[in-house]
Amino acid sequence: MPVLHNKISNYKLRTSMLSESEPRITISFYRYFILNNPHKFRDNLYRIFNTLQIFGRIYIASEGINAQISVPKKHFNKFRKTLYTLHPQLNGLRLNIALEDNGKSFWVLRMKVRPRIIADGINDSTFNPSDVGHYLKAELVNAMADDPKVLFVDMRNHYEYEVGHFNQAIEIPSNTFREQLSMVIKILWHNKDKKIVIYCTGGIRCEKASAWMRHNGFKNIYQVEGGIIEYVRRAREKALPLKFIGKNFVFDERLGERITPDIIAYCHQCGKPCDSHTNCQNQNCNLLFIQCHICNERYIGCCSITCQEKQSLPLLHALKNSKEMI
Template structure:
């Protein structure tokens, strides 16, 4: 029985083109106490593989975090299967605003220690003891209150291209880093301030809300469904949109545009730009912001050094990479010294 993906991304892309079927990009998460995660993982793969579901799914004892692409004709059957799992019945599905049939090209269901890496060794707090969820309308009212502190729980490269007006945007590389920073900054206001958090789809805020409640914060709120659901509600209900720019997403699209505001700059020339790319040099693959002019001049690379390497024949590039792991620049997300106008 097949329990792992066997097709390459290139092979899958060809099959998607040949099928000519619309696909839906969506995401969901759920904190829950799961017993045998290996059985649960295999159960998901077997059922979703038959439905041609693609995506990146993490399962752990604390729950599930899923980002998926589902063939539109198979969506109802996919939803039926979700509802057959007790703790996933009627789980909120965040449907992407901008659809791309190739947002995911493999089905990966992976077992993790946690569905959100938090670096915490504290097992004394319950991740299901979450803060108050608020919809877009209540969120807009809350953040107008002078006693509210609005915090972006995402990383610097995400908030750089889009964030809510007036939000605190910690200059961090990881979710774990932001937890301590926020607690330290607000340690004297655990009872008199309203802590309101948001992230892409809600999963990081939900864990953070449980953590901050555990740490003694009395008024903890999170934007239900994150930026994805907020944008949908703003559009369908005609609400004021307090978000600026793009929402970073973790698939091949890299971002969804929420408003026409461009709040970031090309990391190479400094011109207004909010397009994330990965360096074409496979040995680098750095994530950074690049405008079309710089992309043309540097052949979609982050530096002249990478451009020169990328011009070499494939066999020479492979020889240079042999025995070496990718540079840790890939994890710096736009902080490379090669970028003159990095944040």
């Protein structure tokens, strides 16, 4: 029986990934479809992806699959062919290829079976998740972005919106997608008859959000097809002006893809223009925040003096012990 989960330390895996010379491609994809046996599907997929040296984070549920992965370039065609033949609902699935990529996005394969492929908190038996909004390609996105009567709504978290968004987009302040689904109804209720365009990173959150909004009485819901990733890819291909400015936050080692030169966020410590995210080096904190390179050096990658002091304690303790041993 092959090992169906990772048993090597993250440190060794990350070190190995960073030392790789083999080119890789970062890809994301999702599909809502009925899986009768998600555990069996998961184990089969794990064996295949492990053989192809694929890294990444994949969630599988009875409602479908949600994946962000790193594929060796030499295995890309085999990966795509295998994925498309794995299940009838996956044939021809759109693969969102990263916009700004050095292949160093993931270093381990994590594949989990969950109740939902994205946590939404919906417990309404009458809800139809397939009744989604109208899809918009980049050309129509731009046309609607120029219409002052159309509302653009960002269905991502605050830290994603902070570094990049469509110019006129409304932020739905929340810490989780679950919270956001209820808040978007409350905030936009008085505008429910207007044309509303929603968007997210790759489209998966908008699939659920647009259906939920329609379920709650919103009639004119549109969604950016393929999310920010597909919008930017197609806009660049068609030489269209980009209405999304700044960075597109991504949930992997890169933490962001540069879309336009605009820096619309600020260092959380000194207030200077900056859109580089970092995780606080104090492992007990691990806060995701924006930090410029000067503050990164000053606070040794920590979010505060308190965390800096806590992070320095083990090193000071080790130095003290080494001196006592001399």
